[in-house]
Amino acid sequence: GDSVTQMEGPVTLSEEAFLTINCTYTATGYPSLFWYVQYPGEGLQLLLKATKADDKGSNKGFEATYRKETTSFHLEKGSVQVSDSAVYFCALRSNFGNEKLTFGTGTRLTIIP
Amino acid sequence: DTGVSQNPRHKITKRGQNVTFRCDPISEHNRLYWYRQTLGQGPEFLTYFQNEAQLEKSRLLSDRFSAERPKGSFSTLEIQRTEQGDSAMYLCASSPNRGHQETQYFGPGTRLLVL
Numbered sequence: 001g002d003s004v005t006q007m008e009g010p011v012t013l014s015e016e017a018f019l020t021i022n023c024t025y026t027a028t029g030y031p032s033l034f035w036y037v038q039y040p041g042e043g044l045q046l047l048l049k050a051t052k053a054d055d056k057g058s059n060k061g062f063e064a065t066y067r068k069e070t071t072s073f074h075l076e077k078g079s080v081q082v083s084d085s086a087v088y089f090c091a092l093r094s095n096f097g098n099e100k101l102t103f104g105t106g107t108r109l110t111i112i113p
Numbered sequence: 114d115t116g117v118s119q120n121p122r123h124k125i126t127k128r129g130q131n132v133t134f135r136c137d138p139i140s141e142h143n144r145l146y147w148y149r150q151t152l153g154q155g156p157e158f159l160t161y162f163q164n165e166a167q168l169e170k171s172r173l174l175s176d177r178f179s180a181e182r183p184k185g186s187f188s189t190l191e192i193q194r195t196e197q198g199d200s201a202m203y204l205c206a207s208s209p210n211r212g213h214q215e216t217q218y219f220g221p222g223t224r225l226l227v228l
Contacts, residue, residue, distance in 0.1 A: 044156070044204070044219040089155050099144065099169060101217060103155030
């Protein structure tokens, strides 16, 4: 079945550091890929998405590129801020008419000033 | 606020009791989803509605769980004879019916604790 493997956390970085959170997936065909973020006390929010190979999703300075050859969708940001502290979830949705999202376990990110 | 709303936000119950959660999706969103999230894990899919029709159910949805969306608007998730293993965050999401690529918008969740 479909699965998502995410970089284990927690991750602690200093402000303005470069961020990478690794995500790899297993799925049949060409799934759509997502990064969701959960800020403290809030619900899950879509951060970015990519629906086909080589697509780059971007939002709020975050980027992720859909790499079919390595089945990866790593999240990056060039300069993190304290306000980026949250839990980040990588997810996929199959393109075989199945509507469910399959999530990774989440990576807790803490940015210290 | 026109986002997905869920009630109650927190529920504490004793083992063996029944509980019911409500989800109000974003207005005009035809699709509605329920997920369960346990501590330290990502959300796991439970079930999905398109309008009032329940189209998918996960194996996680045992016989003690039932979900309804009677008029294609709000949805309820009922757990009968709760067990301690049911303690989790129950998330609802909705999306418009404009194709397969539509984003799912999540509510804040209902946190259930079974004593």
